[in-house]
Amino acid sequence: MPKWAIWALVAVAAALIIGPRLWPTTTATKVTYTEFLELVDNGEVQSVTINNLSNVISGELRDGSSFETTGATALSDADEQLLKEKGVDYDYVTPTGNFFTDLIPLLLPFFLIMGFFLWMQRRAMGQAGNIMSIGRSKAKNYDADKPSTTFADVAGYAGVKQEIKEVVDFLKMPERFKEIGARVPKGILLVGPPGTGKTLFARAVAGEAGVGFLSVTGSDFMEMFVGVGASRVRDLFQQAAKMGRAIIFVDEIDSIGRKRGAGLGGGHDEREQTLNQMLAEMDGFEATEGIVVMAATNRPDILDPALLRPGRFDRQIIVPLPEVEERLAILKVHSAGKRMGNDVDLDTMAKATPGMSGADLANLVNEAALFAVRRGSTHIERIDFENARDRVVLGASRESLILNAEEKRATAYHEGGHAVLATVLPHSDPLHKVTILPRGMALGVTWTLPEERHTYSREYFEDVICKAMGGRVAEMVVFGHLNSGAANDLEQSTNIARRMVREWGMSDKVGPMAFAGQQQVFLGEDLMTSGREYSDETARVIDEEISRILHEQEKRARALLEKHRKGLDLVAQALLDQETIDGALVSRLVQQGLGEPEKVSENSPKL
Numbered sequence: 001m002p003k004w005a006i007w008a009l010v011a012v013a014a015a016l017i018i019g020p021r022l023w024p025t026t027t028a029t030k031v032t033y034t035e036f037l038e039l040v041d042n043g044e045v046q047s048v049t050i051n052n053l054s055n056v057i058s059g060e061l062r063d064g065s066s067f068e069t070t071g072a073t074a075l076s077d078a079d080e081q082l083l084k085e086k087g088v089d090y091d092y093v094t095p096t097g098n099f100f101t102d103l104i105p106l107l108l109p110f111f112l113i114m115g116f117f118l119w120m121q122r123r124a125m126g127q128a129g130n131i132m133s134i135g136r137s138k139a140k141n142y143d144a145d146k147p148s149t150t151f152a153d154v155a156g157y158a159g160v161k162q163e164i165k166e167v168v169d170f171l172k173m174p175e176r177f178k179e180i181g182a183r184v185p186k187g188i189l190l191v192g193p194p195g196t197g198k199t200l201f202a203r204a205v206a207g208e209a210g211v212g213f214l215s216v217t218g219s220d221f222m223e224m225f226v227g228v229g230a231s232r233v234r235d236l237f238q239q240a241a242k243m244g245r246a247i248i249f250v251d252e253i254d255s256i257g258r259k260r261g262a263g264l265g266g267g268h269d270e271r272e273q274t275l276n277q278m279l280a281e282m283d284g285f286e287a288t289e290g291i292v293v294m295a296a297t298n299r300p301d302i303l304d305p306a307l308l309r310p311g312r313f314d315r316q317i318i319v320p321l322p323e324v325e326e327r328l329a330i331l332k333v334h335s336a337g338k339r340m341g342n343d344v345d346l347d348t349m350a351k352a353t354p355g356m357s358g359a360d361l362a363n364l365v366n367e368a369a370l371f372a373v374r375r376g377s378t379h380i381e382r383i384d385f386e387n388a389r390d391r392v393v394l395g396a397s398r399e400s401l402i403l404n405a406e407e408k409r410a411t412a413y414h415e416g417g418h419a420v421l422a423t424v425l426p427h428s429d430p431l432h433k434v435t436i437l438p439r440g441m442a443l444g445v446t447w448t449l450p451e452e453r454h455t456y457s458r459e460y461f462e463d464v465i466c467k468a469m470g471g472r473v474a475e476m477v478v479f480g481h482l483n484s485g486a487a488n489d490l491e492q493s494t495n496i497a498r499r500m501v502r503e504w505g506m507s508d509k510v511g512p513m514a515f516a517g518q519q520q521v522f523l524g525e526d527l528m529t530s531g532r533e534y535s536d537e538t539a540r541v542i543d544e545e546i547s548r549i550l551h552e553q554e555k556r557a558r559a560l561l562e563k564h565r566k567g568l569d570l571v572a573q574a575l576l577d578q579e580t581i582d583g584a585l586v587s588r589l590v591q592q593g594l595g596e597p598e599k600v601s602e603n604s605p606k607l
């Protein structure tokens with residue numbers, strides 16, 4: 001039964017019930033009861049019928065026309081007498097109505113119940129259908145004729161593009177590779193931190209090659225029922241085979257590809273079956289068929305080794321965080337098509353955003369656009385970018401947070417301590433800005449710009465710890481007591497000290513030994529190997545070394561701040577006056593505090 005039939009039935013029923021009320025069929029003239037009595041009195045009335053239910057009195061005049069009026073259920077004795085006198089033919093009726101209008105009120109509940117049951121049945125069938133099709137993959141099938149993303153949409157990463165170009169060539173003309181007998185890797189694993197454009201790359205490969213793109217997320221395979229994931233994998237590969245040339249893209253593959261038999265509580269049946277099926281399917285198709293499996297993860301270390309062996313994901317392509325030129329290119333891609341003011345300098349912006357991923361940069365451009373709108377400007381200006389960066393890096397400013405004078409002074413000295421040390425320490429990252437405007441969770445921020453670096457020296461870490469101690473030490477030197485505001489600084493420096501000792505061999509006493517960090521059992525590492533594998537004696541030495549490093553740096557910070565006490569006062573005062581000052585001013589004030597001639601330090605960037 002088609003759906004509209006039900007609605008048609010309902011409409012007909014409604015018309016039959018409501019219709020007669022809306023369009024009365026009688027053409028009788030309405031008269032008042034008094035007029036009716038007059039008519040009777042004048043002897044003009046031939047006959048009347050009194051409706052018992054509606055009290056309508058309808059009648060016919062001697063001239064043939066009809067009339068209608070409303071009276072009481074029964075005529076009063078006097079009126080009845082009058083009718084009799086005037087020889088009017090009168091009668092009481094109880095209308096039975098027409099057949100349909102009588103039937104419908106009876107049938108309606110019946111229809112409703114029937115409809116309800118039909119609906120229930122349909123739903124139940126739908127659910128059963130869902131269970132039946134649960135194994136079918138949720139893969140999105142992108143039209144091969146309309147590839148939208150190309151390499152032009154991916155800024156920078158020339159190296160990655162170069163590596164991946166081979167796959168595009170293969171997908172474009174697999175025959176050529178077949179003729180020569182070249183084997184293209186079946187599986188390509190894109191490895192990199194979140195937001196670096198791995199998904200974007202996979203799409204771009206499909207777009208460049210103009211082939212179908214089947215994309216699933218690892219967690220899509222996980223269902224309530226064991227075996228569903230495996231059947232989805234089977235389905236996915238079947239679908240790809242049907243399409244001829246295609247890319248199968250498994251995003252976040254670590255959610256199914258974790259080491260088997262590892263982690264807490266032994267294996268996870270569903271995950272292992274899914275993974276096994278994936279391995280079997282990857283072995284199952286010939287490399288020349290024109291199907292390439294791509295996968296992305298940011299945790300290659302927890303993947304099952306079987307996934308990574310030749311014939312499966314044997315090609316790993318690292319997609320690292322973008323370097324400065326790449327950041328510039330990404331900023332350009334994302335600001336294309338946006339109205340940019342003349343004073344926007346993307347070059348500077350790229351330099352000032354180390355450690356940001358492509359997604360962060362895309363977000364930054366969007367935040368800048370939002371700031372421009374809020375300002376009521378027609379263009380995105382430099383100030384918007386700066387606001388956006390401050391917001392992204394430091395968190396939203398909390399103008400609503402009001403500090404009392406004492407807290408403000410303490411914060412100024414705390415941040416001043418960090419800032420002075422950042423300026424005077426030889427290996428510290430250059431100081432960019434200091435502010436005592438509350439941002440995010442912090443009451444103030446000292447912001448250094450890390451240089452693009454991939455390895456760091458022991459001296460660098462010592463300076464980082466010393467600088468982190470600066471806040472607390474400054475408060476101690478100036479006020480003679482401590483505040484709770486330094487918790488974060490302490491946590492950060494303790495972490496660095498611990499890694500210096502345990503992982504980087506930067507303690508002479510412990511020496512060249514690595515004690516792996518906390519293993520993440522939940523992420524698929526083996527429980528057995530993650531226990532402590534050194535003696536109590538070693539544990540004591542490690543603890544001592546960590547504590548020694550921290551104490552040494554605190555002492556160093558104190559000595560430096562006592563030496564620069566005047567500079568610290570000047571910086572704190574400048575912070576109380578201006579709330580935000582830049583690195584160049586801090587270094588001028590430090591010089592001034594030493595009573596030396598003013599000269600700009602090389603350790604302050606011109607941003």
Ligand code: ADP
Pocket residue numbers: 153154155156157192193194195196197198199200201296330333357358359360362
């Ligand atoms: P991943 O999959 O590595 O976590 P995505 O591919 O989802 O990251 O990237 C997220 C977003 O970041 C993209 O949609 C894009 O807007 C932006 N992005 C990342 N890298 C680049 C890049 N190289 N060029 C242009 N945009 C990029």
Ligand code: MG
Pocket residue numbers: 198199251296
């Ligand atoms: Mg992704």
Ligand code: ZN
Pocket residue numbers: 414418468471472485486489
């Ligand atoms: Zn601090």
